[in-house]
Amino acid sequence: MEDLTPLFRLAADHAARYRRSLRDRPVGIPADQDELTRAFSGPLPTTSTPPEQVLTDLIATAEPGLVASAGPRYFGFVTGGATPASTAADMLATAWDQFATTAVSSPAAIAAETAAGTWLKDLLGIPASATTGFVTGCQAANTVGLAAARHHVLRQAGWDVERRGLLGAPPIRVVAGEERHATIDRSLRLLGLGSDVVEPVAADANGAIDPASLHEVLRTASPGPLIVCLQAGNVNTGACDPLREATDLARRHGAWVHVDGAFGLWAAASPATRHLVDGVELADSWACDGHKWLNVPYDSAFAFCAHPAAHTAAMSYTAAYLAGSDGPPAGAALTPESSRRARGFAVWSALRELGRDGVTSLVDRCCALARRFATGLTAAGFEVANDVVLNQVLVNFGDDTRTDDVVRAVQSDGTCWTGATTWRGRRHMRISVSNATTTETDVDRSIAAIIRLAA
Template sequence: MNQRSDESHRDRSDLRALLVRAAEHAAAFHASLPGRPVRPQADLDTLRKAFGGPLPSDPTPPDEVLAALVAAAEPGLMGSPGPRFFGFVVGGTLPAAMAADMLAVGWDQNAFNAALAPAGIAAEEAAGAWLKELLTLPASASVGFVTGAQAANTVGLVTARHHVLAQAGWDVERRGLGGAPEIRVVVGEERHATIDRSVRLIGIGTDAVTTVRTDRNGAIDVADLERVLASGGGRPSIVCLQAGNVNTGACDDLRAAIRLTHRHGGWVHVDGAFGLWAAASPAKRHLVAGIELADSWACDAHKWLNVPYDSAFAITSRPDAHAAAMSYSAPYLTGAGATVGGADYTAESSRRSRGFAVWAALRELGRDGVAGLVERCCALAERFADGMRAAGFEVVNDVVLNQVLVGFGDDTRTDEIVAAVQRDGTCWLGATSWRGRRLMRISVSNHLTTEADVDRSVAAITRIARSVL
């Protein structure tokens, strides 16, 4: 064996050992999650010092880099993939999805199109077909694999903008928005903030937003929606509905709202970042009845499907409009335009192959497993609510999915209790403002969470709240 062959063999052996060590560190972190405090052990200033300092002049061997990274990061890791993290709406990571995502990094496939990454595109197509079947969406719909709900909502609204302006005889891709017919964006007063950001990003502007009242649990008031649509004066309308209110979990009356919007010639986009997964559950599907009638949908995989960050879907009922709004081509892009998919449905050209992890998660769970995951999290959220009520605290919302809002009588005390729970480390959750009150916000989204985790968390919150109160 010559010197170059010896060096190549050694490099391959070193890489294998390095990746094995990295996987061992990841596995050890996940194994520690049930027992470790959920909060990070180091504050941000300490972590900045650990990661900081001058850039070295000389190269550093990869194994030393890995060891330094682990030493710097480990004290600052949040236990968000673990069973007692109830902040935001953060899922865990299914074993097959985690392993598939590690392979995706190792394979390093840019899923721009089928010429560049045929396996990546095929995985997206298969996972997308399974996804539409699970969520009861049209089989003909297009699926773009994006980073999160912000990207998914933006793609959905860009497609909506293309469609409603084309219906009005305006080519927005060629002529822009200057002089275009004025678009109205109709939203519930409790929509997610990413909707407003998307409206800004696509150039419509928040002055075009018209707000519709919501009911006591945060679902849109269909009668008020009818009033707003009737006052539109013939302007093109995009209506944004919600499957899963960010605070309460409430779902809009989708069937009624979609039919009403379509009668007025509008486009319906559904922000279903986590709530759209209710469609996969026979027990919860009634909450999103009529979802298949919409024109576009946003949904996250890294929430209730428990796929690693970052992973979400931008889905539309009109693939031609989707591609017309998002795709592009150039002479050097081999395979561009041969088939539609991949980057044609997203705002990214350089795209990690997210389809591998989604495919693996759906394959691991199957139809019954996805339904079971949704139903189990909902049952655990109800258990959380029951525990809070039994301890004498107020559960403010109707617990219809996986969201629980708890009040402690006083806004300042509520924030103090939430901060104390975070410091305690038994569990982690956040606070929110809803209907003029500061409330504890609990989200149950992790496949690892058990009844014992909920009971342990309820006991910790109760102990801490009583000490504050």
Template sequence: MEDLRRLFRLAADHAAGYRESLPDRPVGVSIDQGALAEAFTGPLPSAPCPPEQVLADLLAVAEPGLVASAGPRYFGFVVGGALPAATAADILAAGWDQLATNAVTSPAAIAAEAAAGVWLKELLGIPASASVGFVTGAQAANTAGLAAARHHVLADAGWDVERRGLLGAPPIRVIAGAERHATIDRSLRLLGLGTDLVEPVPAGPNGAIGLGALREVLRGGPSGPTIVCLQAGNVNTGACDPLREACELVRRHGGWVHVDGAFGLWAAASPATRHLVDGLELADSWACDGHKWLNIPYDSGFAFCARPDVHAAAMSFAASYLVGSGGVPAGGDFTAESSRRARGFAVWAGLRELGRDGVTALVDRCCALARRFAAGLTAAGFEVANEVVLNQVLVGFGDDARTDRVVAAVQADGTCWAGGTTWRGRRLMRISVSNATTTEEDVDRSIAAIVRLAT
């Protein structure tokens, strides 16, 4: 046990040192991927290796390829950092090594998920009676929500999709915004629905769907099982669909509403931005990430469903050797994994660290810093292409080729990291402010670097 303690201390000390270095270290990495792969590659040794040596070897080969994405000047891909308490809880979760299938395999893991789920629903304005599945991220959450939708709309049509599959099933209409996230399409592929059946709804100037366009699409197709995918937080602009009016419209047509709110759903946690997601409680299922704006370590996401029985019917399974939790769905019943790590500990710890006011402050601060980015780059003479409503900023530097050069130069420079995107046929820099440790100084330093490199 003394050897184990020493090993764990070494790992924790290195992890803490790495996190302490993030404000000052270059954000990107310039190492050649082939060289990095070669450093990891080699024949599997025939003899065992002492754990401390394995750890030392891992540190030596991995360190040059680590991206400072948990740091305060990483603005790519809507990536958050990791709160101290949530990170420490995740370290404990790895040490405890709990099987979070149900309350038999780990009572503590399921209790943590239940408590954290209550807090999440309160913060996001989701009905208290909704179920929560702790999944790997918004991809898994969208898949779970759309699986529940598929189950429900086909059951209403008299078809048991879990037993009979899709062959011969009544056709399902899937309606989604033209600027939906790609994970919606992948979920439809995984669920056997395919992407050809998507009826796109045109988006307005900032990327949110238009109600008139949604009304026309709903009217223009056949009646029958219908799923409508709405969005809270356009991945490029941060725009949110008009959820209240859209949900009411879809409800009149008897459809199921799924909301992809990977990061934008957190607008509900602040009085300053809550109006952007007004009416979200009227939906039937919701997807949200923990490792984005909430700053929970990877991998953490949440699948909510207004009908827990439908959620469990779509996702759970039974086997003779499994001992359940007294007939009450929990844990793996709401996810696609039965052997699952105990993600609830880190979520519980992160929410406990922040509290309600801390979550609100986190959302407000990131939005304010995004506006600071937009103001600074506009003042420098560059174009901000979107209305900055949340934490997303799109910047153009002239023609597409020049914009791509600026993005590449910023990534190589190391002061900060921002990605490129294509929106409305244009190449743009996409800046996402999601890290709890980002300060005004970080933004100003990043703006100065972008301006220097662009000019």
């Protein structure tokens, strides 16, 4: 094989230069989408192109369209950055090109996932006996958790959904907060249950489920297979459902409890915020992202399940040529994908790099910086619409049109990047502080830009 060192060094050198530039480069204002498409398009070359030239052309073509979402002043979509060790590990994972289907296909990949899963459960307060599937994001993680739930509640009703499907099956009731994330509804559609099956529960002023309303919905509904979906970390406000009380109510009705904790489950990693997810260990399944608050490269998420048999029944399949070891279920037995990249290397590396204290510090620092945003923007005369309990801040600049205008101006300015959302019928700027490299200086610089542009 030809010497790949120059090619890989070219990629590594550019990656390092790009990451160094994040502190100072404009966060948004990428090139026009049509221009980017034209730059990437054209007829397929007839002859081959040297790899170094391909990489050089890729860098030059893509660079104008890159958003500095891995940088310290990107506050959109609850997006973390990527720690140095996890980034380098992901580069190695690509070079190693393992398919983490079973321990036979890649013993190292499965071992890394097993170890990282153990550490994750310890940090997040999830029972050590739970299974852990490494998936792409919380859309997949919620789908896995709800697939396990579907299996379990129908099996209790005497129905084998994996063999017989849903035609003729006992109807499943799904109870979820009115402020649930959209991935819950999408998972229900993907699983054949449909979004109309949801019985919504009222939420309080900050978006957490109201226990009295949950009790009323559960009390008045007809008996049958039941799934209750709870939330740790509302995507707009950061609010967490009262997990202990809500789970206790659900248990009285024989429900499976699933927790969508895309970023909010990380509150368990800090003594200062752990009370927000009190009772998390009582649930049956959990979804959590790695590419949000853990600052692991995209795409990375985790589907945990307290019932390994239900987890594997919902996900695994029998194929002689894909047979694994006799050990506990792992890899493709716990996820929707068979051909899957080895995500565990980056997660293991991030956790080794940060350590328990580092994860705690990351959570505490982001929460403190979110409060700094709220304090600074309130002092400037703008309305902060939520209780800042974690890392999310909602800001209103008057009427909806002006708020959207300010958001667009901020996104075009390039100092920082914030998103927009609708909350309680009004438009707001949404600020999410999730990056390990964000500092007080970054927040103050961003506040100054927002005030300047709002004026």
